[in-house]
Amino acid sequence: MSVSSGYAARLNSFKIDTNNYWHGLNRKPNTLDLVARAATVKGLTAVDLNYPDHLEGFSEKEIVEGLRKSGVRLNGYAMRYYTDPGFKLGAFTHPDASVRRNAIDITKRGLDSLAAAGGNLMTLWMGQDGFDYAFQIDYRKAWDDTIAALNEVAKHNPKIDIAIEYKPNEPRSFSLMPDIGTTLLAVKEVGLKNLGVTLDFAHVLYADEMPACAAALVARHSRLLGVHLNDGYGKRDDGLIAGSVHPIQTIELLVALKHIGYNGILYFDTFPDTAGIDPVAECETNIAATESMKKIANRLADHPELAEAIRRQDSAKSMAIVQKALFGHLAP
Numbered sequence: 001m002s003v004s005s006g007y008a009a010r011l012n013s014f015k016i017d018t019n020n021y022w023h024g025l026n027r028k029p030n031t032l033d034l035v036a037r038a039a040t041v042k043g044l045t046a047v048d049l050n051y052p053d054h055l056e057g058f059s060e061k062e063i064v065e066g067l068r069k070s071g072v073r074l075n076g077y078a079m080r081y082y083t084d085p086g087f088k089l090g091a092f093t094h095p096d097a098s099v100r101r102n103a104i105d106i107t108k109r110g111l112d113s114l115a116a117a118g119g120n121l122m123t124l125w126m127g128q129d130g131f132d133y134a135f136q137i138d139y140r141k142a143w144d145d146t147i148a149a150l151n152e153v154a155k156h157n158p159k160i161d162i163a164i165e166y167k168p169n170e171p172r173s174f175s176l177m178p179d180i181g182t183t184l185l186a187v188k189e190v191g192l193k194n195l196g197v198t199l200d201f202a203h204v205l206y207a208d209e210m211p212a213c214a215a216a217l218v219a220r221h222s223r224l225l226g227v228h229l230n231d232g233y234g235k236r237d238d239g240l241i242a243g244s245v246h247p248i249q250t251i252e253l254l255v256a257l258k259h260i261g262y263n264g265i266l267y268f269d270t271f272p273d274t275a276g277i278d279p280v281a282e283c284e285t286n287i288a289a290t291e292s293m294k295k296i297a298n299r300l301a302d303h304p305e306l307a308e309a310i311r312r313q314d315s316a317k318s319m320a321i322v323q324k325a326l327f328g329h330l331a332p
Helices: 011-015 031-038 060-070 097-116 139-156 180-190 201-206 211-221 247-260 279-301 304-311 315-327
Strands: 007-009 046-051 073-079 121-124 161-165 195-200 224-229 266-268
Touching: 007 011, 007 046, 007 279, 011 031, 011 046, 011 279, 031 046, 031 060, 031 279, 046 097, 060 073, 060 097, 073 097, 097 121, 097 139, 121 224, 139 161, 139 180, 161 180, 161 224, 180 195, 180 211, 195 201, 195 211, 201 211, 201 224, 201 247, 211 224, 211 247, 224 247, 247 279, 247 315, 266 279, 279 315, 304 315
Parallel strands: 007 266, 046 073, 073 121, 121 161, 161 195, 195 224, 224 266
Antiparallel strands: none
8 A cells, every 4th residue: 555645745835935936926926826836846746725824815616726727636724823813822722712712613614615625634733722831721621622622623524534733832832732642632532533633743753752653653543634744853843854854763654654554645844935945846855755765665564574673672673674775785
Protein backbone atom coordinates (compact mmCIF):
# COMPACT_ATOMS: atom_id res chain seq x y z
CA MET A 1 0.00 0.00 0.00
CA SER A 2 1.26 3.49 -0.87
CA VAL A 3 2.12 5.77 2.06
CA SER A 4 0.12 8.65 0.58
CA SER A 5 -2.28 9.62 -2.17
CA GLY A 6 -0.47 12.82 -3.06
CA TYR A 7 1.03 16.06 -1.79
CA ALA A 8 -0.33 19.40 -0.64
CA ALA A 9 1.42 22.53 0.58
CA ARG A 10 0.80 25.55 2.77
CA LEU A 11 -0.93 28.00 0.43
CA ASN A 12 0.19 31.19 2.18
CA SER A 13 3.83 30.35 1.52
CA PHE A 14 3.18 31.26 -2.12
CA LYS A 15 2.59 34.90 -1.17
CA ILE A 16 6.34 35.54 -1.09
CA ASP A 17 7.89 37.94 -3.63
CA THR A 18 4.50 38.96 -4.96
CA ASN A 19 5.73 42.10 -6.74
CA ASN A 20 8.13 40.16 -8.92
CA TYR A 21 5.96 37.10 -9.50
CA TRP A 22 2.77 39.06 -10.23
CA HIS A 23 4.47 41.99 -11.93
CA GLY A 24 1.90 44.59 -12.83
CA LEU A 25 -0.84 43.17 -10.64
CA ASN A 26 -2.57 46.21 -9.16
CA ARG A 27 -3.96 44.36 -6.16
CA LYS A 28 -2.95 41.83 -3.57
CA PRO A 29 -2.87 38.27 -4.92
CA ASN A 30 -6.06 36.48 -3.99
CA THR A 31 -6.72 32.86 -3.10
CA LEU A 32 -7.01 31.66 -6.69
CA ASP A 33 -3.81 33.50 -7.61
CA LEU A 34 -2.04 31.56 -4.86
CA VAL A 35 -3.63 28.30 -6.01
CA ALA A 36 -2.47 28.93 -9.58
CA ARG A 37 1.09 29.58 -8.39
CA ALA A 38 1.06 26.50 -6.17
CA ALA A 39 -0.13 24.44 -9.12
CA THR A 40 3.15 25.19 -10.95
CA VAL A 41 4.93 22.94 -8.44
CA LYS A 42 5.82 19.63 -10.10
CA GLY A 43 4.14 16.81 -8.20
CA LEU A 44 1.75 18.93 -6.11
CA THR A 45 -1.72 17.41 -6.31
CA ALA A 46 -3.81 19.24 -3.70
CA VAL A 47 -4.19 22.35 -1.57
CA ASP A 48 -5.71 23.16 1.80
CA LEU A 49 -7.67 26.36 2.36
CA ASN A 50 -7.85 28.39 5.56
CA TYR A 51 -11.33 29.29 6.71
CA PRO A 52 -12.57 31.97 6.65
CA ASP A 53 -9.50 33.78 5.23
CA HIS A 54 -9.14 32.03 1.88
CA LEU A 55 -12.87 32.10 1.17
CA GLU A 56 -13.21 35.86 1.49
CA GLY A 57 -14.53 37.28 -1.78
CA PHE A 58 -15.20 33.87 -3.31
CA SER A 59 -18.10 31.46 -3.42
CA GLU A 60 -17.46 27.76 -3.04
CA LYS A 61 -18.45 27.32 -6.69
CA GLU A 62 -15.76 29.80 -7.75
CA ILE A 63 -13.17 28.03 -5.59
CA VAL A 64 -14.05 24.64 -7.08
CA GLU A 65 -13.80 26.03 -10.61
CA GLY A 66 -10.49 27.72 -9.83
CA LEU A 67 -9.06 24.48 -8.48
CA ARG A 68 -10.25 22.63 -11.57
CA LYS A 69 -8.61 25.14 -13.89
CA SER A 70 -5.35 24.94 -11.94
CA GLY A 71 -5.35 21.14 -11.98
CA VAL A 72 -5.21 20.57 -8.22
CA ARG A 73 -7.83 19.22 -5.86
CA LEU A 74 -9.08 20.31 -2.49
CA ASN A 75 -7.59 18.36 0.41
CA GLY A 76 -9.59 20.15 3.08
CA TYR A 77 -10.03 23.28 5.19
CA ALA A 78 -8.18 24.46 8.28
CA MET A 79 -9.94 26.75 10.75
CA ARG A 80 -8.00 29.92 11.50
CA TYR A 81 -9.28 31.49 14.71
CA TYR A 82 -6.06 33.45 15.34
CA THR A 83 -6.76 35.96 12.56
CA ASP A 84 -9.70 37.26 14.63
CA PRO A 85 -8.44 39.47 17.52
CA GLY A 86 -11.64 38.65 19.38
CA PHE A 87 -10.27 35.15 20.03
CA LYS A 88 -7.02 36.23 21.72
CA LEU A 89 -8.19 34.84 25.06
CA GLY A 90 -9.50 31.69 23.45
CA ALA A 91 -11.99 30.42 20.90
CA PHE A 92 -13.67 27.40 22.46
CA THR A 93 -12.36 28.39 25.92
CA HIS A 94 -12.96 32.16 25.92
CA PRO A 95 -14.38 33.41 29.26
CA ASP A 96 -17.26 35.12 27.43
CA ALA A 97 -19.94 32.61 26.45
CA SER A 98 -20.97 34.72 23.44
CA VAL A 99 -17.41 34.54 22.05
CA ARG A 100 -17.34 30.77 22.56
CA ARG A 101 -20.67 30.54 20.73
CA ASN A 102 -19.24 32.65 17.90
CA ALA A 103 -16.24 30.30 17.59
CA ILE A 104 -18.53 27.28 17.37
CA ASP A 105 -20.80 28.96 14.84
CA ILE A 106 -17.88 30.06 12.65
CA THR A 107 -16.62 26.48 12.70
CA LYS A 108 -20.04 25.22 11.64
CA ARG A 109 -20.11 27.72 8.79
CA GLY A 110 -16.68 26.46 7.80
CA LEU A 111 -18.00 22.90 7.74
CA ASP A 112 -20.94 23.99 5.57
CA SER A 113 -18.57 25.77 3.19
CA LEU A 114 -16.29 22.74 3.06
CA ALA A 115 -19.22 20.48 2.20
CA ALA A 116 -20.32 22.89 -0.53
CA ALA A 117 -16.80 22.79 -1.99
CA GLY A 118 -16.85 19.00 -2.02
CA GLY A 119 -14.31 18.49 0.78
CA ASN A 120 -14.48 16.13 3.74
CA LEU A 121 -11.59 17.06 6.08
CA MET A 122 -11.54 19.96 8.55
CA THR A 123 -8.40 20.55 10.62
CA LEU A 124 -8.65 22.31 13.98
CA TRP A 125 -5.51 23.86 15.44
CA MET A 126 -6.75 25.48 18.62
CA GLY A 127 -3.72 27.64 19.31
CA GLN A 128 -5.71 30.31 21.15
CA ASP A 129 -7.14 27.83 23.61
CA GLY A 130 -4.66 27.75 26.45
CA PHE A 131 -3.17 29.97 29.13
CA ASP A 132 -0.13 32.06 30.00
CA TYR A 133 -0.20 32.35 33.80
CA ALA A 134 -0.93 30.29 36.87
CA PHE A 135 -4.35 31.18 38.27
CA GLN A 136 -5.44 32.47 34.85
CA ILE A 137 -8.04 29.87 33.88
CA ASP A 138 -10.27 27.28 35.45
CA TYR A 139 -8.68 24.15 33.94
CA ARG A 140 -11.71 21.95 34.45
CA LYS A 141 -14.07 24.47 32.86
CA ALA A 142 -11.72 25.07 29.93
CA TRP A 143 -11.61 21.32 29.31
CA ASP A 144 -15.38 20.98 29.61
CA ASP A 145 -15.93 23.89 27.20
CA THR A 146 -13.51 22.37 24.69
CA ILE A 147 -15.12 18.93 24.82
CA ALA A 148 -18.59 20.45 24.46
CA ALA A 149 -17.48 22.52 21.46
CA LEU A 150 -15.78 19.57 19.75
CA ASN A 151 -18.86 17.47 20.34
CA GLU A 152 -21.14 20.08 18.80
CA VAL A 153 -19.04 20.79 15.72
CA ALA A 154 -18.36 17.08 15.06
CA LYS A 155 -22.09 16.33 15.19
CA HIS A 156 -22.86 19.19 12.80
CA ASN A 157 -21.98 17.09 9.76
CA PRO A 158 -20.97 13.49 10.53
CA LYS A 159 -19.86 13.00 6.91
CA ILE A 160 -16.96 15.42 7.43
CA ASP A 161 -13.89 14.27 9.34
CA ILE A 162 -12.54 16.69 11.95
CA ALA A 163 -8.87 16.43 12.88
CA ILE A 164 -7.31 17.95 15.99
CA GLU A 165 -3.79 19.24 15.29
CA TYR A 166 -1.96 19.58 18.58
CA LYS A 167 0.94 21.88 19.44
CA PRO A 168 2.64 22.47 22.82
CA ASN A 169 2.37 26.26 22.77
CA GLU A 170 2.26 29.38 20.59
CA PRO A 171 0.58 31.77 20.61
CA ARG A 172 -0.33 30.86 24.21
CA SER A 173 2.42 29.81 26.61
CA PHE A 174 0.56 26.55 27.29
CA SER A 175 -1.86 24.93 24.88
CA LEU A 176 -4.86 22.97 26.09
CA MET A 177 -4.04 20.37 23.41
CA PRO A 178 -0.24 20.15 23.77
CA ASP A 179 0.60 16.52 23.06
CA ILE A 180 -0.62 13.20 21.75
CA GLY A 181 -1.83 11.88 25.11
CA THR A 182 -4.01 14.87 25.90
CA THR A 183 -5.38 14.96 22.37
CA LEU A 184 -6.33 11.29 22.44
CA LEU A 185 -8.04 11.80 25.81
CA ALA A 186 -10.17 14.54 24.20
CA VAL A 187 -11.01 12.36 21.19
CA LYS A 188 -11.97 9.49 23.49
CA GLU A 189 -14.13 11.73 25.69
CA VAL A 190 -16.02 13.16 22.70
CA GLY A 191 -16.47 9.64 21.35
CA LEU A 192 -17.53 10.45 17.79
CA LYS A 193 -16.24 8.47 14.81
CA ASN A 194 -15.56 11.51 12.63
CA LEU A 195 -13.16 13.09 15.17
CA GLY A 196 -9.48 12.18 14.86
CA VAL A 197 -5.95 13.55 14.80
CA THR A 198 -3.56 15.34 12.44
CA LEU A 199 0.14 14.93 13.22
CA ASP A 200 2.47 17.82 12.43
CA PHE A 201 6.08 16.57 12.45
CA ALA A 202 7.59 19.75 13.95
CA HIS A 203 4.83 20.03 16.56
CA VAL A 204 5.43 16.44 17.61
CA LEU A 205 9.17 17.08 17.94
CA TYR A 206 8.80 19.97 20.28
CA ALA A 207 6.17 18.15 22.26
CA ASP A 208 9.23 15.95 23.02
CA GLU A 209 7.69 12.97 21.22
CA MET A 210 8.86 10.56 18.53
CA PRO A 211 6.67 10.98 15.41
CA ALA A 212 6.40 7.26 14.61
CA CYS A 213 5.38 6.54 18.20
CA ALA A 214 2.69 9.24 18.04
CA ALA A 215 1.38 7.75 14.78
CA ALA A 216 1.20 4.28 16.35
CA LEU A 217 -0.76 5.65 19.31
CA VAL A 218 -3.22 7.45 17.04
CA ALA A 219 -3.75 4.29 14.98
CA ARG A 220 -4.40 2.31 18.17
CA HIS A 221 -6.79 4.73 19.86
CA SER A 222 -8.27 6.94 17.11
CA ARG A 223 -7.94 7.72 13.39
CA LEU A 224 -4.99 9.41 11.72
CA LEU A 225 -6.70 11.92 9.44
CA GLY A 226 -3.78 14.08 8.35
CA VAL A 227 0.02 14.25 8.30
CA HIS A 228 1.99 17.50 8.06
CA LEU A 229 5.59 17.01 7.01
CA ASN A 230 8.27 19.55 7.83
CA ASP A 231 11.28 19.61 10.14
CA GLY A 232 12.89 21.59 12.92
CA TYR A 233 15.14 21.58 15.95
CA GLY A 234 12.48 20.70 18.51
CA LYS A 235 12.49 24.12 20.16
CA ARG A 236 9.73 25.82 18.15
CA ASP A 237 7.66 25.43 14.99
CA ASP A 238 10.57 25.91 12.57
CA GLY A 239 8.74 24.70 9.43
CA LEU A 240 11.91 23.57 7.64
CA ILE A 241 12.16 21.33 4.58
CA ALA A 242 11.10 17.73 5.27
CA GLY A 243 14.02 15.52 6.28
CA SER A 244 16.49 18.40 6.52
CA VAL A 245 17.18 17.89 10.24
CA HIS A 246 15.64 14.54 11.18
CA PRO A 247 15.77 12.29 8.10
CA ILE A 248 15.89 9.03 10.09
CA GLN A 249 12.92 10.02 12.26
CA THR A 250 11.03 11.07 9.11
CA ILE A 251 11.75 7.72 7.47
CA GLU A 252 10.62 5.92 10.62
CA LEU A 253 7.36 7.89 10.48
CA LEU A 254 6.90 6.92 6.82
CA VAL A 255 7.47 3.28 7.76
CA ALA A 256 4.87 3.63 10.52
CA LEU A 257 2.40 5.19 8.08
CA LYS A 258 2.86 2.23 5.74
CA HIS A 259 2.33 -0.23 8.58
CA ILE A 260 -0.87 1.43 9.79
CA GLY A 261 -2.25 1.81 6.24
CA TYR A 262 -2.29 5.61 6.00
CA ASN A 263 -2.91 6.66 2.41
CA GLY A 264 -4.01 10.27 2.82
CA ILE A 265 -2.34 13.43 1.61
CA LEU A 266 1.10 14.42 2.90
CA TYR A 267 0.89 18.16 3.53
CA PHE A 268 4.04 20.30 3.64
CA ASP A 269 3.53 22.79 6.47
CA THR A 270 6.78 24.64 5.84
CA PHE A 271 7.73 28.30 5.93
CA PRO A 272 9.84 29.31 2.93
CA ASP A 273 8.44 32.84 3.31
CA THR A 274 10.26 33.38 6.62
CA ALA A 275 13.64 32.74 4.99
CA GLY A 276 12.95 34.31 1.60
CA ILE A 277 13.17 30.99 -0.27
CA ASP A 278 11.45 30.55 -3.62
CA PRO A 279 8.27 28.70 -2.53
CA VAL A 280 7.97 26.70 -5.74
CA ALA A 281 11.56 25.46 -5.55
CA GLU A 282 11.17 24.79 -1.82
CA CYS A 283 8.01 22.74 -2.36
CA GLU A 284 9.59 20.75 -5.18
CA THR A 285 12.53 20.01 -2.86
CA ASN A 286 10.05 18.82 -0.21
CA ILE A 287 8.42 16.48 -2.72
CA ALA A 288 11.73 15.15 -4.08
CA ALA A 289 13.11 14.58 -0.57
CA THR A 290 9.93 12.83 0.55
CA GLU A 291 9.85 10.63 -2.54
CA SER A 292 13.44 9.55 -1.79
CA MET A 293 12.62 8.89 1.87
CA LYS A 294 9.47 6.94 0.89
CA LYS A 295 11.58 4.64 -1.30
CA ILE A 296 13.84 3.92 1.66
CA ALA A 297 10.82 3.50 3.96
CA ASN A 298 9.25 1.00 1.56
CA ARG A 299 12.42 -1.10 1.65
CA LEU A 300 12.66 -0.94 5.43
CA ALA A 301 8.98 -1.59 6.13
CA ASP A 302 9.31 -5.28 5.21
CA HIS A 303 13.00 -5.75 6.02
CA PRO A 304 13.26 -9.05 7.98
CA GLU A 305 16.65 -8.27 9.56
CA LEU A 306 15.43 -4.86 10.71
CA ALA A 307 12.27 -6.40 12.13
CA GLU A 308 14.37 -8.91 14.07
CA ALA A 309 16.72 -6.20 15.34
CA ILE A 310 13.73 -4.19 16.55
CA ARG A 311 12.26 -7.28 18.20
CA ARG A 312 15.51 -7.68 20.14
CA GLN A 313 15.80 -3.90 20.68
CA ASP A 314 19.24 -4.14 19.11
CA SER A 315 19.72 -0.47 18.26
CA ALA A 316 23.27 -0.95 16.92
CA LYS A 317 22.01 -3.45 14.35
CA SER A 318 18.90 -1.47 13.44
CA MET A 319 20.89 1.75 12.99
CA ALA A 320 23.43 -0.07 10.81
CA ILE A 321 20.61 -1.29 8.55
CA VAL A 322 18.87 2.10 8.42
CA GLN A 323 22.06 4.06 7.79
CA LYS A 324 23.13 1.67 5.05
CA ALA A 325 19.73 2.16 3.42
CA LEU A 326 20.09 5.92 3.82
CA PHE A 327 23.72 6.40 2.79
CA GLY A 328 24.31 3.36 0.57
CA HIS A 329 27.16 1.94 2.65
CA LEU A 330 28.89 2.17 6.00
CA ALA A 331 32.59 3.02 6.25
CA PRO A 332 34.74 0.08 7.40
